[in-house]
Amino acid sequence: MPLNSSSRRTGFLPVLALIVLFLVAVTVYAVSVLREPEDEPPAAAECTATADGVQYSLTPGRAATAALIAGISVERGMPPRAASIAIATAIQESGLRNLDYGDEAGPDSRGLFQQRPSQGWGSEEQIMDPVYASNAFYNALEKVPDYLNLPLTVAAQTVQRSAFPDAYADHEPEARAFASALTGQSPASLTCTLGPPSTSGSPDAVLASLTAVYGPVDATVEGNRITVAGTGSYGWSVAQWAVANAEALSLDSVAFDKQRWTRATGTWDPAPTSDNAVVMTVFEVAEQS
Structure with a gap:
């Protein structure tokens, strides 16, 4: 049916x-x-300084600026405390950036320390040179009576005469961590986590940047390897300066005092190295066959 x-x-x-x-x-x-x-997503590139078990991080560009400020204090023979004061000041004034503008309180302020041509710090062109600006800051700091024993914010304010005199103290722990590493007082305490470089580095560019900060150095170049003579805290200052600048200068590894930092690991690890020289290896992009 x-x-x-x-x-x-x-x-x-x-x-x-x-x-x-x-x-x-x-x-x-x-x-x-x-x-x-x-x-x-790839991890963000960053540089870290460790002090008393606490980690403080900066972008590679700002870490390189901190390394410049600290390296100049080493070249001048100043105590690490001076680098702490200078780095804390630059963090507060510019965020460790070479600013080409000021604010309402100081419209002609410029550079890392927001120095003002109208206040006798130099010409705008000079102030925008980080090496000049750092030396100008240290020149003024050295004239502050007993600055090493003053609270950091008092020493900084005496130099800067800021409208916010207590603000520098906010950055003291971070500044001390980076200053201690970058003046070589704390070995192997600054590391950078970076991606692979996209371009080859230049040994000549590395040496030019290094001597701009530390003055003449005893260095040799063999291929893509730069060897800089140095021992103790000076050697560690140069080594950690190199790590902080690895992004900008396309460095692949830095070795000193039985330790080696590499891009691959982003850490300092035991390795057979010279006790009296810093060895930097510049990255080279492999040629296409």
Whole structure:
């Protein structure tokens, strides 16, 4: 006997429901299982200084600026405390950036320390040179009576005459950590986590940057390797300056005092090295055959 229309509809609905469920299941499976996993975003590049078990981080560019400020204090033979004061001041005034503008309180302020041509710090062109600006700051700091024993914010304010005299103290722990590493007082305490470099480095550029900060150095170049004579805290200052500048200068590794930092690990690890020389290896992009 032929089925009536009601019977046909009743038999069709379960089949339709099964088809819909099957399609949903296939879609969920394709999305959750068969989809290619997305690459995780790369970790942000950063440089870290550790002091008393606490880590402080800066971008590679700002760490390189801190290294310049600290290295100049080493070249001048100043105590590490001077570098702490200078780095804390630059963090407060510019965020360790070479600013080409000021604010309402000092519209002609410029550079790392927001120094003002109208206040006798030098020309705008001079102030925008980080080496000149750092030396100008230290020249003024050395004239502050007993600055080594003053609270950091008092020493900084005596130089800067800021509208916010207590603000420098906010940056003292961070500044001390980076100053201690970058003046060589705390060996192997500054590391940088970086991605692979995109361009080859230049040994000549490394030496030019190094001598701008430390003055003439006893260095030799063999291929992509630069060897700088140095021992003790001076050697560690140069070594950690190199790590802080590894991003900008395309350095692949830095070795000193039985320790080596590499881009691959981002850490200082035991390695056979010279006790009296810092060895920097410049990254070279492999030529396409």
